[in-house]
Amino acid sequence: MPSLRVALYQGPSGIPESTADSLAALAAAARRAAGSGARLLLTGELYLTGYALGEDVHRRAESASGPGAEAVARIAAETGIAIGYGYPERSGTALYNSVQLIGPAGERLANYRKTHLFGPFETACFTPGDDLVVQADLDGVRLGLLICYDVEFPEAVRAHALAGTELLLAPTALMRPYEIVPRTIIPARAWESQLYLAYANRCGAEGEFDFAGMSCLAAPDGTVRARAGAAEELILADVDTDFLKASRAENSYLADRRPRLYTSLV
Amino acid sequence: MPSLRVALYQGPSGIPESTADSLAALAAAARRAAGSGARLLLTGELYLTGYALGEDVHRRAESASGPGAEAVARIAAETGIAIGYGYPERSGTALYNSVQLIGPAGERLANYRKTHLFGPFETACFTPGDDLVVQADLDGVRLGLLICYDVEFPEAVRAHALAGTELLLAPTALMRPYEIVPRTIIPARAWESQLYLAYANRCGAEGEFDFAGMSCLAAPDGTVRARAGAAEELILADVDTDFLKASRAENSYLADRRPRLYTSLV
Numbered sequence: 001m002p003s004l005r006v007a008l009y010q011g012p013s014g015i016p017e018s019t020a021d022s023l024a025a026l027a028a029a030a031r032r033a034a035g036s037g038a039r040l041l042l043t044g045e046l047y048l049t050g051y052a053l054g055e056d057v058h059r060r061a062e063s064a065s066g067p068g069a070e071a072v073a074r075i076a077a078e079t080g081i082a083i084g085y086g087y088p089e090r091s092g093t094a095l096y097n098s099v100q101l102i103g104p105a106g107e108r109l110a111n112y113r114k115t116h117l118f119g120p121f122e123t124a125c126f127t128p129g130d131d132l133v134v135q136a137d138l139d140g141v142r143l144g145l146l147i148c149y150d151v152e153f154p155e156a157v158r159a160h161a162l163a164g165t166e167l168l169l170a171p172t173a174l175m176r177p178y179e180i181v182p183r184t185i186i187p188a189r190a191w192e193s194q195l196y197l198a199y200a201n202r203c204g205a206e207g208e209f210d211f212a213g214m215s216c217l218a219a220p221d222g223t224v225r226a227r228a229g230a231a232e233e234l235i236l237a238d239v240d241t242d243f244l245k246a247s248r249a250e251n252s253y254l255a256d257r258r259p260r261l262y263t264s265l266v
Numbered sequence: 267m268p269s270l271r272v273a274l275y276q277g278p279s280g281i282p283e284s285t286a287d288s289l290a291a292l293a294a295a296a297r298r299a300a301g302s303g304a305r306l307l308l309t310g311e312l313y314l315t316g317y318a319l320g321e322d323v324h325r326r327a328e329s330a331s332g333p334g335a336e337a338v339a340r341i342a343a344e345t346g347i348a349i350g351y352g353y354p355e356r357s358g359t360a361l362y363n364s365v366q367l368i369g370p371a372g373e374r375l376a377n378y379r380k381t382h383l384f385g386p387f388e389t390a391c392f393t394p395g396d397d398l399v400v401q402a403d404l405d406g407v408r409l410g411l412l413i414c415y416d417v418e419f420p421e422a423v424r425a426h427a428l429a430g431t432e433l434l435l436a437p438t439a440l441m442r443p444y445e446i447v448p449r450t451i452i453p454a455r456a457w458e459s460q461l462y463l464a465y466a467n468r469c470g471a472e473g474e475f476d477f478a479g480m481s482c483l484a485a486p487d488g489t490v491r492a493r494a495g496a497a498e499e500l501i502l503a504d505v506d507t508d509f510l511k512a513s514r515a516e517n518s519y520l521a522d523r524r525p526r527l528y529t530s531l532v
Contacts, residue, residue, distance in 0.1 A: 115524060115527060116522060116524060128524075130527070132524075132527040132528075133530075149522075152458065152519065153458070153519065153522075153523060154420030154421075154424065154458060155420075155421075155424070155523070155527075155528040155531060156527075158420070158421070158531055159527070159528060159530050159531060162530050162531070163530065180453075180457060180488045184450055184453055184454050184457070184488060185454050185457065185458065187446075187450055188450050188451050188454035191446060191450070191451065192418065192419075192420060192451065222446045222450060253418065253419065256382060256415075256419075257419060257421065258381060258382060258394070258398075259531065259532045260532070261381060261396070261398040261421075261422075261425070262398075262421040262425060262531055262532045263532050264399075264425050264428050264429065265421060265424055265425060265428070265525065265528055265531055265532065266525045266526070266528045266529050266531065266532050
């Protein structure tokens with residue numbers, strides 16, 4: 001009966017002065033998470049650099065194996081927990097809005113490039129990824145990766161559920177007045193596609209953006225197992241694959257779908 | 267700027283003694299709805315006969331042009347409003363769980379057969395429909411029809427939005443403890459697919475079922491414009507296609523989809 005304690009780190013507030021500051025805050029959060037029994041720590045979208053970078057994102061981006069990744073790997077190995085973190089990824093001449101998952105021994109487990117870009121900043125600076133389902137295994141639990149706007153599309157979460165994702169990790173940068181997303185859409189996604197969904201948001205103001213906080217972990221029964229407020233916070237919740245299996249047997253959405261009727265969606 | 271006042275009739279409680287009783291209650295509700303300026307009245311699932319019929323459904327079913335349809339057409343013509351009502355439909359040797367939309371002159375506008383059947387009673391007694399998107403126009407508004415469990419599948423509502431449905435009508439027979447559906451899933455559907463969604467439930471106890479009421483009309487901004495309690499009730503709400511158009515421009519989910527990434531869904 002694999003189970004996994006997950007920590008969601010909502011913070012720090014505002015754009016960090018440097019990546020070093022982000023890494024110091026991450027190390028502190030990882031130590032607290034590990035001390036609380038968590039096996040996985042998830043940050044918000046573009047965690048390493050902050051979100052509202054404008055054109056500066058070109059200078060701050062790095063590769064999936066860059067110095068930021070190496071530093072996160074050291075934190076993961078030192079604390080013995082996995083870390084999923086958002087960052088702007090450079091690959092050749094392209095920039096991606098990415099999340100990378102580092103394992104508890106410091107190994108790179110998976111890297112996902114946001115497929116549904118949101119708003120003028122993102123569409124101007126980033127190339128959308130073309131691989132919707134990126135997964136990894138941790139402690140017997142199948143993890144999947146999406147980012148922010150991605151999870152607002154039921155198709156994206158459904159694709160993960162159909163591919164076997166049990167715990168979907170979604171760093172986000174969700175601004176006011178879109179509180180409907182963490183309040184209503186995230187629990188709906190977990191219920192309708194029968195999986196756990198961890199949604200780790202930014203908080204505080206960055207330029208024109210006012211991030212809403214409200215990070216949460218939603219369960220396949222539609223309940224919210226942990227919920228952050230508006231400010232910096234570390235929250236914890238447990239994922240239980242036995243509970244998930246029982247929930248999928250009782251709420252048979254995945255089995256009751258009629259794929260042949262959905263051809264207009266593709 | 268087409269707009270449409272919609273009435274949702276949640277009632278009467280329990281299995282009706284006869285179809286005549288259902289029709290009498292429907293006529294009274296239609297008069298009240300018309301008197302309040304409604305142009306459309308929607309009932310719950312299997313309204314004419316009640317839901318918990320067991321094997322009796324075979325005896326009670328009728329064709330889409332049967333005596334129940336004729337009686338509803340008379341009520342629609344007398345009150346001058348459209349009526350969407352649920353009923354068990356016989357077609358040849360097959361039974362369907364259907365909703366029929368009758369226009370304000372008593373004309374049959376559309377008939378939809380539930381595509382996603384729920385639970386042992388329905389799967390034992392009904393054949394699933396194979397036509398997911400059935401539409402009709404009323405007062406310049408494009409209407410669509412689904413039934414109960416159908417709308418719990420985001421794919422079904424998405425198919426309607428992509429086909430131009432502006433107001434989706436969903437008679438339902440939603441039991442406790444599934445209050446998450448009217449509370450969370452219905453507003454989520456309206457928001458994520460950017461349409462109005464009218465969800466008219468049954469209320470009271472029928473055999474093993476305890477229907478939850480909570481009928482509602484959800485708007486594309488994710489708000490619930492009208493909500494019934496647990497008992498018999500007629501609720502009213504307005505649909506505004508100008509508001510819908512503005513909401514779709516601001517919340518561009520339908521335009522921002524990436525259909526080529528969703529091939530695993532079909």
